[in-house]
Amino acid sequence: MSQEAIVLELAGLRGRVMGVTDSVVSAADGLLVASDTDGVQPQSLAALAAAALGLGKRTSSEVGMGTLREVVTRCQGGYVVIYAVGVEALLVVMGDEGMDTATLRRESRRTVERIGEILEVTPAV
Structure with a gap:
């Protein structure tokens, strides 16, 4: 697993979607994998x-x-x-009130797929 590659994906999502402020990837049990955060405690966000x-x-x-x-x-x-x-994992995206939710829906699918490939997780059934 490449934590740096995941952080690049998170930063890319922030760059492509207006209003995204923070993002976290964690294991399904809440253990932090990677984060692109500024004002949030990533470990707490991952667990919640x-x-x-x-x-x-x-x-x-x-x-x-x-x-x-x-x-x-x-x-x-x-x-x-x-x-x-x-x-086996999850992606959390935080955004301000002006976040472009339509673009987020479109871009998040690609980001989830790429993160899944990086983590080599089992697809959801």
């Missing part, structure tokens, strides 16, 4: 995001609406969006 993703997956399964795509938390000051990277 893993818990939120777990709840989202369980909710998705319970309601029978298919595979979870993302967990979105919209706050007064912006967004926290969590994506599964296969079944």
Whole structure:
């Protein structure tokens, strides 16, 4: 695994999507893998995001609406969006209120795929 390659992917996402402020990749259990953060504690964000993703997956399964795509938390000051990277990892993206969510949806798919390739994770089923 190349932590530097993941950090480059995170920085690239920030550069391509207006409003992205921070991002983190962690293992599904919340262990930090890599981060591109400024004002956030990446270890805490990784652990909380893993818990939120777990709840989202369980909710998705319970309601029978298919595979979870993302967990979105919209706050007064912006967004926290969590994506599964296969079944073994996750990507957390934070953005301000002006974050371009349409571009984020498009660009995050590519970023998740590339991070998955770097981590060589098992695809989600």
